[in-house]
Ligand code: 5GP
């Protein structure tokens with residue numbers, strides 16, 4: 001997989017440190033930071049460092065997809081009771097607004113049934 005930094009991409013800019021974020025995890029492959037508008041007591045985004053558009057593209061790299069899920073599990077264990085919802089909005093009509101793939105980790109307390 002080739003390195004693709006898109007200077008117009010919000011999450012590429014967060015990864016580069018050009019825009020501040022509250023990071024809760026980082027390693028060679030992914031970073032995780034708190035969502036600006038949390039929709040659960042714990043709402044963290046797990047984001048591959050390299051620009052990929054969505055989970056369909058990410059799924060072409062199974063190891064990276066698996067690592068994203070592993071990091072999500074650890075965040076739910078460290079910041080909540082271990083239970084969590086993992087959401088990849090994919091495409092505009094599904095609510096994707098940032099086209100740099102990110103897994104929403106929602107945790108902490110009873111989560112409402114619903115769209116996110
Ligand atoms: P999407 O709608 O693409 O699935 O999710 C994008 C998420 O990014 C939203 O939940 C939104 O609140 C969050 N977000 C948008 N801009 C920023 C930002 O500048 N910083 C942080 N930490 N989160 C952001």
Ligand code: ZN
Pocket residue numbers: 006009010011012013050051052099100
């Ligand atoms: Zn990007």
